[in-house]
Amino acid sequence: MATIPWLVDVLRAAGIQVVVEGDWLNRGRPGSFDPIGVLWHHTAATSSATNPHPALNICINGRSDLPGPLCQALVDYHGVFHVISAGRCNHAGVSGGSGPIPAGDGNTLMIGWEIDYNGVDQRMTTAQYDAAVAATAAVLTRLGRDSSHARGHRETSTTGKIDPSFIDLDVMRSDVAAKMAGGGGGWTSIVDNATAGRFTASANWGVSTYSGQRYGADYRYADPVAASDAAWYRFAVPRTGNYRVEAWWPANSGYNAATPYVVATTTGNRTVYVDQRATGGQWRTLGTFTLPAGDANRVAVSRWSSAAGLVIADAVRLTEV
Structure with a gap:
């Protein structure tokens, strides 16, 4: 059986968080x-x-009518890649042909990502999309293929599949092409809670060195309240354009499950909620946003959360894409 034993190394080299599932x-x-x-x-x-990954067990073990594995990797709610198989999987069925992918056995021809969302009244998260784009770009580079070799199941299916819902697949291929061409390698800047002149927070925010997952020497914490009382990160954005916004926090079961990050974009504030009980000690993508040029507060951690647990403000990174 032919396999792709390089998959985990390629994904990790692309900066993707990987969890290996068994053998x-x-x-x-x-x-x-x-x-x-x-x-x-x-x-x-x-x-x-x-x-974050309700379909993981099915993707590994299959269903009564379709034996597993059902994909090479499942992409969970947080954008984590759960690598399931280095070999052939039951994910594609018969390919009717799409772009450079010919008609034939889709399971032979393609590596499959199962992105864990329902596709009816739920869209994939920004973290899922960004991780899937980066992974697709890395794998196609390893295969020596261009972005046209990234397809959606609804494009190759001969049985009327609709997945993946709620995304423009031409835009997806354009994003993959940009990533393969070095997109995301432009200006980047990190502001930590200890960065002089770049971080502001009220006296309600304490200072902690408790977690070894912290970025830098310490981090800030506060109780959730029904008021913003935001901790702000200031960036000198060089030009108006698209920027990937990432956050770093230490994770702990006593931290907040719905921490609001507020991004000040060209069209107003956008709020992204993260679970700070998990996936700590690493950069986590909040999304890609259009930001205006200038030196100003651009990202905040708000205390206005209905969830229990401490709200954490550690570090934020912007990268031009």
């Missing part, structure tokens, strides 16, 4: 596997910050 190197379906592209799916399960 992934030896898990797979019998039959040929010589991939030339990447196929995107959605699982049809409803994921959430507290239940």
Whole structure:
């Protein structure tokens, strides 16, 4: 059975958080596997910050009518790649042909990502999209193929599949192409809670060195309240354009499950909620936003959360894309 044992290393080299699920190197379906592209799916399960990968077990073990594994990797609510198989998987069925992907056995021709969202009244998260774009770009580079070899299941299906819902697949390919061409390698800046002149917070925010997952020497914390009392990060954005916004926090079961990050964009403030009980000690993508040029407060951590647990403000990174 042919395999892609390089998958985990390629994903991690692209900056993607990877969780290896069991004996992934030896898990797979019998039959040929010589991939030339990447196929995107959605699982049809409803994921959430507290239940980020509800379809994982099915993707590993399959269903009564379709034996697993059902994809090479599942992308959870937070954008984490759960790598399931280095071999052939039951994800694509028969390909009717799309772009450079010919008609034939889709499971032979393509590596599959199952993105864990329901696709009916739930869209994929920004973290899922950004991680899937980065992973697709990295894998296609490894395969020696261009972005046209990234497809959605609804494009290759001969049975009327609709996945992945709520995304423009041409835009997806454009984003993959930009990433393959070095997109995201422009201006970048980090503001930590200890960065002089760049971080402001009221006296209600304490200082802690408790967690070893912190960025830098310490971090700030506060109780949630029904008022913003935001901790602000100031950036000198060089030009109006698209910027990836990432946050770093130490995770702890006593921290807040719905911490609001506020991004001041060209069209007003956008709020993204994160679960600071999990996925700490690393950069986590909040999304890509259009930011105006200038030196000003651009990202905030607000205390206005209905969830219990301390709200944490540690570090924020902006990267031009």
